[in-house]
Amino acid sequence: MMRTITLAGLLLITAGAWAQSAPPPSAAKQAVVQSVDRHAKDLIALSDEIWAYAEPALREHRSAKALADYAQRKGFRVERGVAGMPTAFIASYGSGRPIIGIMGEYDALPGLSQKAESAKSPLVAGAAGHGCGHNLFGPASLGAALAIKELIQAGKLQGTVRFYGTPAEEDVGGKSYMARDGLFNDLDVVLSWHPDDRTRADNMSSYAMVDVRVEFYGKAAHAASDPWNGRSAVDALELFTDGVNLMREHIRPRSRMHYTIAAGGDVPNVVPEYGKVWLWLRDSQRSEVEALLVRVRKLAEGAALMTETKSAVTIQTGSWELLTNTTGARLIDRNLRWLGPITYTDAEKAFALAIQKENGISEVGMSDVIESIEGQETETGSTDVGDVSWIVPSLGFTIATVPKDAPWHAWPVVATSGMSIGHKGLLLAAKTLAATAVDLYEDPAALQAVRAEFEKKKGSTVFQAYVPPGPPPIPK
């Protein structure tokens, strides 16, 4: 297969620019790069396996097992089914401080099945696909943890490394449950990365978000013969959404509210006794999200009062805004620049261009630069990494694994995540994670600086998860 043939080429990432602007990379740092190269074949195989499984949120049974089994085979202590989720696990090695975590995701997206080809073509019609590249995410992170484990085992580094298998990022928010249950509490730092169309250390926040279910309960009646005896839950629902839309003028321009009508009556000839709105509230500040939530509760209560129905507002999930760590971003940025951008074969370049042509976007191929950590704007999207970032300094970055400007959560991401373009990203991600971890193990001052920034920004805030008490919503 083309994928294995090009494997050799993947290993040629060099590190020229480093020497000029920073201390020369330590032996340990050189070692982790070599480790990733040494396990590259395994990691790519794991990625391709998970890509083929394409299991959505909280259904990642085979994907999680593949990763956990690999970790176990490689000598990690593995705890499976943590935080009430059968597909969440933690693989640990070493002892004592520092304790550095590396997170990996592996859930797919419904309906996005696609072959590793440059034109839209489902692998299995209607099935899920890795439209967010999480098949690369898990193996890269585990590969980094493995590289560190080898150095600890060899006595070259002191401390503990932990790989967090974090399911359900696309829905529910697996990390939020793990955060709620305290699984990150004793970490010194946590690292992660994400596939993207560009390569850079993250130095931007994301939006805080709550995901709420707003339900109304009315009284049924025959809509033709005695509608006056009915009290419509859908009337309440419509007033509620009217209220949301009127409220839009009176929220800060940066805030976002968006909803769907998840239940709006069964059959027309019955006055509906049940209605449901699914609503997300977001803002760059968690405090504002909470202020919006207070108002949304009033909207629901008022709409119920107006229609003589009952309402219930339930938080389903949510995440805090990401707490950035510029000190950490600089460490990552330095490692990215040392490792350098990926180079692509002509075939890969053609693949990327073909995808861009298919999508009617600028045919510029893959991004081939390391972008700056300066001037990054807050992401209006949300992530469950946000929750983790208020418990432990969370450092992250993105690696270009898809053509520039390709639509996200869409078939092009599935396509490149299943072939050499994605594989190259996986390896660069693993090396960057491991190299940054080495910095933190080897240089107590660096670790201290990262934590100092974290403590200062966090202040006295104590994380409290938006996800409700009780077990996660495991599908049956």
Place this chain on the structure above:
Amino acid sequence: MMRTITLAGLLLITAGAWAQSAPPPSAAKQAVVQSVDRHAKDLIALSDEIWAYAEPALREHRSAKALADYAQRKGFRVERGVAGMPTAFIASYGSGRPIIGIMGEYDALPGLSQKAESAKSPLVAGAAGHGCGHNLFGPASLGAALAIKELIQAGKLQGTVRFYGTPAEEDVGGKSYMARDGLFNDLDVVLSWHPDDRTRADNMSSYAMVDVRVEFYGKAAHAASDPWNGRSAVDALELFTDGVNLMREHIRPRSRMHYTIAAGGDVPNVVPEYGKVWLWLRDSQRSEVEALLVRVRKLAEGAALMTETKSAVTIQTGSWELLTNTTGARLIDRNLRWLGPITYTDAEKAFALAIQKENGISEVGMSDVIESIEGQETETGSTDVGDVSWIVPSLGFTIATVPKDAPWHAWPVVATSGMSIGHKGLLLAAKTLAATAVDLYEDPAALQAVRAEFEKKKGSTVFQAYVPPGPPPIPK
């Protein structure tokens, strides 16, 4: 003038059909008919005077004075400014029981000024006009009271007669304040009539109604620079009206709710801190109106809750549904049939046809029959006579004073109310009122039967006015 020239012709109303189906009209009954004819010139002059004044609700100063002065000149005891309204008065004569009241209205309608001509032509552009024929109403009723007074004075009848000058029927509801203040409490029966396009004794109910002011109080802010600090009273208002419209599916088909937006913000660049809806609720049953009002209060409260504003729901006025009295309707019907329908001159017929042609309606002229008391449907409109009808048996009828199917509250009513067609109606109305009063004075069994039906229908209900405590809203 044509109006005075035709006066002689007005007096020729004969009474042929009576003998066959009822006891022969008493001498007293003959006398009241003659009395009305004797004062016809005065009554018509009063009507024309009030028609020319055309004073709207609670501004009927000259109109009320003209009537009260006439009554005083004719020997009535006159109490002016009753129930807190400068334009309300009571003119009494006699003593002891029975006490029979006759009500008269005299308020005009804004914007309906019109000459006594058969094509649209305002007398004074933009001014008020008697588009409901109340200029005929007051004088006819006073004429009937005068006829009775003469018989009491002559010792031919025993008891008391009272003319009620009841202002502001078109707005506010003058009778409702008089009812609230107990001015009808000691009556045995009250009589009234109304101009119409047909002649018949009333045997139908009307809708109960409340007139409410729904106000919202928000918080102003600059709509461009910090709308998020504002809480819009108009948002609340819009949710309120949305709620009213959603509620329409869940009220009985016979109920009516209608509103206007009376205040919806001053200038666009300020988030409005005040909003007002003017709402009427109606149903054939007062209990249902009250049930609607309970729900409307919830609508207002809920809309305020949803928008973080304050609400206030204030009853401005309202009236109960009319309590019919079929026993009384039969008395009136018998007198109408005795007095017979009005006959019109060729000029009058042509006048009526011309109006119908102008309005694009069927050119059938004036109604010339006494319609039946059977099969009358509830009127969806409302009247302050409704309130009176729960305190004292209230008998009424309509007299054709406008062409068949002519639009009401419109120029054709003003036109015919100012010329001989209206004058003939006035005289027939006065005679019918007086003749029916004679029946009640002379025949204790008839009076008793009327009251028995009233007591039975009313049951233990005790009237409570919808109009609020405190003085009526007298304009400044």
Place this chain on the structure above:
Amino acid sequence: MMRTITLAGLLLITAGAWAQSAPPPSAAKQAVVQSVDRHAKDLIALSDEIWAYAEPALREHRSAKALADYAQRKGFRVERGVAGMPTAFIASYGSGRPIIGIMGEYDALPGLSQKAESAKSPLVAGAAGHGCGHNLFGPASLGAALAIKELIQAGKLQGTVRFYGTPAEEDVGGKSYMARDGLFNDLDVVLSWHPDDRTRADNMSSYAMVDVRVEFYGKAAHAASDPWNGRSAVDALELFTDGVNLMREHIRPRSRMHYTIAAGGDVPNVVPEYGKVWLWLRDSQRSEVEALLVRVRKLAEGAALMTETKSAVTIQTGSWELLTNTTGARLIDRNLRWLGPITYTDAEKAFALAIQKENGISEVGMSDVIESIEGQETETGSTDVGDVSWIVPSLGFTIATVPKDAPWHAWPVVATSGMSIGHKGLLLAAKTLAATAVDLYEDPAALQAVRAEFEKKKGSTVFQAYVPPGPPPIPK
């Protein structure tokens, strides 16, 4: 009572009284009653079989087969799968005129599974149940057709009898497709009945109805990062329903509009590109339904214009108001009174009372009278018999098969339809259908009178089905 006596004896109640005021029941009429009794065991077994199948609309494969097979075994010519519906069939016998049809239904309702017990207890949780008693409907009608077939076969009656197996009354409207395809065109009369809580000949109309799907097509966008690039189909949907609710003030009080929100977006973080409302419009007059539909089309078009989306309004099904036939109702009424009301055992009475107690309604047991054909009010519900009634005179009646005032489309109907109370109703229905058919076969004047009333009421109207061209929506 006096009123019925003066109605030329039509309404005299017992079979004994029949002789006095009407021709004695013919031998043929006696024979059909005996035939039903002779096949009672078969008919009840068929009913119980269909009750157990409980197959919903257009899925009644086993139910239709049971009935069609029985008809075939009994000597009818059977045509299956008519009008494009696998579960529709026609069973015929005889030749020449008159051709009399008898319709039978057999579809169940989703979610109403219930044992034949007097307390709520599903037979199969979540499964369908005969909550409208159609398991009784089909066998009774077929039993009546069989009784007539025997007489034709025996040369006692001349003409043709046809049983129409009409599926999907509860949804889609099977008869509407059969009517559209002309399957009733050559009939002289059609008969049917329906289970109910009371027994009487139908002399009331039902509401005309159209069932429409209103769809909106917008443009998706990320709801957090660029909602300004999206055009929400749900915005359009909400404006559409706002429009419906505002319109309620401006339709006749007797009209009905009711809807559900069938699709209102998938996930909150995507601006919805699709929305669907499911709407029914009803009125006692088809012309008014059509006027409403014109306005609804404008609502959809306007809502799309306002939101820069596209709309589509599609008629899914619909039915005309029922054309009553009082001449036919009198025939049925006479037969019902001849056959007399059902008598129940103590156990059956207790069963009925227990159901009423369970439902918190008046514990009065089963209705035991034949109610009058006078004073029946238009049913605000709709039926696909309405369509048939504009093609051929359609005579019908109801038989009490459930306790008085028991909730319809609910478990009590399933319960009594599966035990002796329902069975007794089935037999009375079969006898009444057959006896009325005998009247029409034997008495050309009666048939002629029924048709004359039909022709007069129908006038020149030519039936056109609301159901769209093309095949019925057969589930896969």
Place this chain on the structure above:
Amino acid sequence: MMRTITLAGLLLITAGAWAQSAPPPSAAKQAVVQSVDRHAKDLIALSDEIWAYAEPALREHRSAKALADYAQRKGFRVERGVAGMPTAFIASYGSGRPIIGIMGEYDALPGLSQKAESAKSPLVAGAAGHGCGHNLFGPASLGAALAIKELIQAGKLQGTVRFYGTPAEEDVGGKSYMARDGLFNDLDVVLSWHPDDRTRADNMSSYAMVDVRVEFYGKAAHAASDPWNGRSAVDALELFTDGVNLMREHIRPRSRMHYTIAAGGDVPNVVPEYGKVWLWLRDSQRSEVEALLVRVRKLAEGAALMTETKSAVTIQTGSWELLTNTTGARLIDRNLRWLGPITYTDAEKAFALAIQKENGISEVGMSDVIESIEGQETETGSTDVGDVSWIVPSLGFTIATVPKDAPWHAWPVVATSGMSIGHKGLLLAAKTLAATAVDLYEDPAALQAVRAEFEKKKGSTVFQAYVPPGPPPIPK
């Protein structure tokens, strides 16, 4: 770069410091300062006179006359009633180029009458007041023009000076009509200023805006007896505003839409045949405002379609976003720093503190610094100077005339505009305007630089006024 060179100088506030970092103020510049001081008494008297008149938009008859008469007395050629507005005028002196305009406003705000006292106390209850300080604006600008006129007359400067008396800034937008009619077309530069709570040269844009009237025309009917024959204009209005609010999710966060309901029906018992919304659309980009307007037209059209009414969308006024001129801002800034901030007496300081105390805001007194031209954010408000700024380079600044953070368009502004705090601001404004004009007359390079920036930013855009053709809406 000049910017960094001059930056040092900017920070040195006194006129003494000027010499070190910039050319010494010319004799002409010294002369204009002396001129303003010489006429100070006149200018303050004019200001107090206009303050006392307090005439609102397009009613500034006495205010305009006072200024125009003064100009005429001082030797200007005065053209009154320009651009169709009786209260607009132009006063000119000199000939040839450059032609420099100076604009002055003088309209008051309804309802803000206030004495020149530090606690709320209306001068004339309910009357207008100078809540935007325009009584200072006009005289200061005219004083500057007079200073220039004296130099031209004395042969010290070459060219033409023009004072523009621009009415109705608070409503309608007088400058927009003057711009539409080409009255600014031949200018080289135009100068203006505005009272404020801080002193600085303007270097920020403002929002473009259109002010539209959205009207609906329905069909009246009696709301109780036949509402089904009515088509409510208020229904249309409500759908329209619903549409605006739904649209809020789908516009850029920086855009603003705000409205009031200006007409929402007369009396509840009539289905309203007329409804009016008053709507403002704003964005920092005129193109976006126009895109919003296109959508608003669809909202109105769709709402009318949905309700079977008619709609009309009419632009009443509007203004373009302000085209900034940083070159000009630097000239002004230099002059402001030369002239220095105002110093206040103890009494004035106490007056300012008392106002702040009354308003519950920070008691910091008057601003006493010249603020920077760097980092100014776009003003979300709009101004008719925006229109002018696309025709001719428009330079402006603000002078502190009210206490820091005092509410605008409120009584504190009226108070300080009527006493010495305002007067001091007036004089500094006049001097700054005149000094900046001197720079432009004396230094062709400076004028050329200002125009070059203007031409570059404007590009090929040709101004087209939002105000409609035809006469301005002069009140009667």
